Amino acid sequence: MTNTNDTVLVLGGTGRTGRRVADRLAARGVPVRLGSRSATPAFDWADRATWPEALAGVGAVYLSYQPDLAVPGAVETVESFTRLAVASGVRRVVLLSGRGEPEAQQAEKAVGNVVDGVGGRWTVVRASWFHQNFSEGPFADGIREGTLYLPVGDVREPFVDADDIADVAVAALVADGHAGEVYEVTGPRLLTFAEAVGEIAAATGRPVSLVPVALTEYVDALRGAGVPADAVSLLTYLFTEVLDGRNQSLTDGVARALGRAPADFADYARAAAATGVWTA
Numbered sequence: 001m002t003n004t005n006d007t008v009l010v011l012g013g014t015g016r017t018g019r020r021v022a023d024r025l026a027a028r029g030v031p032v033r034l035g036s037r038s039a040t041p042a043f044d045w046a047d048r049a050t051w052p053e054a055l056a057g058v059g060a061v062y063l064s065y066q067p068d069l070a071v072p073g074a075v076e077t078v079e080s081f082t083r084l085a086v087a088s089g090v091r092r093v094v095l096l097s098g099r100g101e102p103e104a105q106q107a108e109k110a111v112g113n114v115v116d117g118v119g120g121r122w123t124v125v126r127a128s129w130f131h132q133n134f135s136e137g138p139f140a141d142g143i144r145e146g147t148l149y150l151p152v153g154d155v156r157e158p159f160v161d162a163d164d165i166a167d168v169a170v171a172a173l174v175a176d177g178h179a180g181e182v183y184e185v186t187g188p189r190l191l192t193f194a195e196a197v198g199e200i201a202a203a204t205g206r207p208v209s210l211v212p213v214a215l216t217e218y219v220d221a222l223r224g225a226g227v228p229a230d231a232v233s234l235l236t237y238l239f240t241e242v243l244d245g246r247n248q249s250l251t252d253g254v255a256r257a258l259g260r261a262p263a264d265f266a267d268y269a270r271a272a273a274a275t276g277v278w279t280a
Contacts, residue, residue, distance in 0.1 A: 005059035009075035011035035012064035021164035069104035091120040099128035123172035131268040137233035151215040158186030161263040183253035203269035231253040
């Protein structure tokens with residue numbers, strides 16, 4: 001275990017964004033500590049006794065809260081963790097936040113106030129639906145089977161690539177010029193879920209379709225498959241409260257942070273298809 005104040009603690013270090021952040025930091029030669037229940041030392045959001053050891057000797061944190069900043073108690077938990085982090089010597093925090101989630105913005109404010117109180121630096125990366133939800137997340141099985149059932153309509157989303165999120169987070173963790181910034185990150189196009197699935201079908205060269213279903217039918221299917229109640233509740237929130245058109249706009253967060261355009265969904269789909277992840 002590395003114990004220098006150059007170490008970056010990457011929470012959710014085995015997740016979709018955390019894994020990418022950790023890999024990029026390691027490639028730069030930055031000492032990295034993964035924050036997960038399977039790491040050594042272990043980190044568990046539900047077990048505060050694991051927090052101090054994970055924070056020992058850490059100078060910066062990539063803060064990705066599981067399962068989501070919108071769940072009850074998340075804001076208080078994240079604020080308590082941030083207070084312990086700055087008391088342990090952390091002076092730079094990059095928070096992964098949720099676009100269009102009022103609760104997430106409360107967490108942003110809480111983190112900012114705590115870090116500001118010690119003269120530290122904080123940055124928010126505010127994102128919504130990832131490209132990788134279709135290949136590494138809850139939609140991958142449906143894509144492989146050729147039919148994805150979701151409780152969605154014609155609302156368009158600016159799907160963002162997890163690689164872009166990781167690049168923005170790493171820039172904020174290791175470079176100057178990002179303190180106090182809220183980078184709301186999106187892809188370059190607005191797509192319905194059906195259009196996104198169509199891009200995947202074109203990339204794979206085989207039929208893949210989206211079938212809209214009622215939310216009650218979707219929830220019943222999740223429960224029947226044994227999905228935990230808290231996960232069902234979160235998905236219900238995301239498909240109703242967040243997917244109501246509030247995020248139906250593009251932003252310049254990636255360009256402001258990195259000086260380049262964000263990755264397009266079609267490019268992601270072609271690259272993912274080439275890995276065989278959607279092979280039936």
